[in-house]
Structures are given as structure tokens and as C-alpha cells.
Amino acid sequence: MKSVREITVYRWTIKKSEFICTLIPCNNEAQINDIIDEYKQKYHDATHNCVAYIVQNAKRANDDGEPSGTAGLPMLDVLEKNDLSNVIAIVTRYFGGIKLGAGGLTRAYRQSVADALKEADIVEKHLVPLYKITIDYSYTKKFDHLLKVHQIKCINKEYLDCVNYYCYLENLDFLDVVQDLTNNTYKKEYLHDDYIEQNS
The missing domain is CATH 3.30.230.30 (Impact, N-terminal domain)
Incomplete structure (x- = not known):
């Protein structure tokens, strides 16, 4: 689109x-x-x-x-x-x-x-699901590194009892990586789909 x-x-x-x-x-x-x-x-x-x-x-x-x-x-x-x-x-x-x-x-x-x-500036956009991913503070440094390696677009962070990351996930296999990183202690919540730029 x-x-x-x-x-x-x-x-x-x-x-x-x-x-x-x-x-x-x-x-x-x-x-x-x-x-x-x-x-x-x-x-x-x-x-x-x-x-x-x-x-x-x-x-x-x-x-x-x-x-x-x-x-x-x-x-x-x-x-x-x-x-x-x-x-x-x-x-x-x-x-x-x-x-x-x-x-x-x-x-x-x-x-x-x-x-x-x-x-x-005309751009290609496509529908991508937005997820809230909640992890313990002890994993944030490694998680931030994963975001860069996998080129995940993170639009917001919330620092509460745990850390909430709001991320667009074009490939849901990334959640398997998060599961391994956190020993399956993370939480995920699908929020909605948004149109975002291709490869942005």
C-alpha cells in the first residue's frame, strides 16, 4: 500500500x-x-x-x-x-x-x-501487529541488543514493576527468542495492527 x-x-x-x-x-x-x-x-x-x-x-x-x-x-x-x-x-x-x-x-x-x-514523500506501508512485551529489569540490556539485531521497531518503553516494550513484530518468531532469553518469564499482549513503512 x-x-x-x-x-x-x-x-x-x-x-x-x-x-x-x-x-x-x-x-x-x-x-x-x-x-x-x-x-x-x-x-x-x-x-x-x-x-x-x-x-x-x-x-x-x-x-x-x-x-x-x-x-x-x-x-x-x-x-x-x-x-x-x-x-x-x-x-x-x-x-x-x-x-x-x-x-x-x-x-x-x-x-x-x-x-x-x-x-x-511517498512510501510503501503494510499492516504489522503491535505487541506489548513485558520483561524483568534484569533482561533489559540483552533485550535491547536483540531489538537491534532483529531490527525490531520499538515505539515506547514503560518502566514500572517490570519494563513494557511496545514493538511492531513483522515476524512473530521473535517471541520465541524472547522466550528463550527470559526463560519463559516474559508476558506478551497483542494490541492492534498498524500501517507502518516497509522495512522501517
Whole structure:
């Protein structure tokens, strides 16, 4: 699956109208509306905030007051033709006083997303399970070494009665290694799947 690595912003002006395209990575349908609302609030003084997104099984285009079919659908078309997923595109327009016409609007919104994608870092992502692995303090030094050797991505550590490691495990055989290291005294808990970069 291809997506954008990070939030990317691209600005340009045509006939005094300023267009700001924001590309936002999003891996969860439940976050879509909050993200869109955040940017509509950020650009609350804009004439239009048009949206297109493909996130998991959700796909939508919204013209936000522009003539029907001139904004959201052309934006969505660019995302689809670039085979992108888990991305939200928001194009903000500040009207400059000169009308672009339906054809001009369609081209402007399409180009906003296409040019933003040229600036964006496109990466391959895939679903990987996130686990919480709990071990005794006496094993942490060797466990940290194992993480490096096996190239395990650890996103957080908690130092409580024991140490909790939050790790993405592309290969669950790693748990056998942890079992051997800790004499089977470790605990594991599957949390959820996330889209992460290939070989990241």
C-alpha cells in the first residue's frame, strides 16, 4: 500500500485565488472527521475547504460549496490514479475575485493535489501487529541488543514493576527468542495492527 510519509503542504496561486493543498496520512477511519475539522478550523476564514480521502474502506469527495463535481472528485481521481491509500487531501481556496469557471476549477483542484504529491514523500506501508512485551529489569540490556539485531521497531518503553516494550513484530518468531532469553518469564499482549513503512 502506498501513502504519504508525513503531512505535506503545497501552495500556489492562479488568477489571484490562493490554493493550499494539505496531504495528511491517516490509518484509521475513526480519525477522519477530527482531522478534517481541525483543518477547517485552521483555515476557517477560507472561501472553501474541499476534501478527498481514501482511508481503509472509506472513500469520499466533498466540494464544500464549489460547483458540484469541480473539486472533490478531481482531487479523489488524482489519489486513485496514484494508487494511494490512507491519505486525506484538503484543498483550501482563498477566492481572489476572478472566477475560474467549472473547467478552470476542476483543473486547479486536480493540479493542487497532483503538485502536492510531487512534493510529498511517498512510501510503501503494510499492516504489522503491535505487541506489548513485558520483561524483568534484569533482561533489559540483552533485550535491547536483540531489538537491534532483529531490527525490531520499538515505539515506547514503560518502566514500572517490570519494563513494557511496545514493538511492531513483522515476524512473530521473535517471541520465541524472547522466550528463550527470559526463560519463559516474559508476558506478551497483542494490541492492534498498524500501517507502518516497509522495512522501517
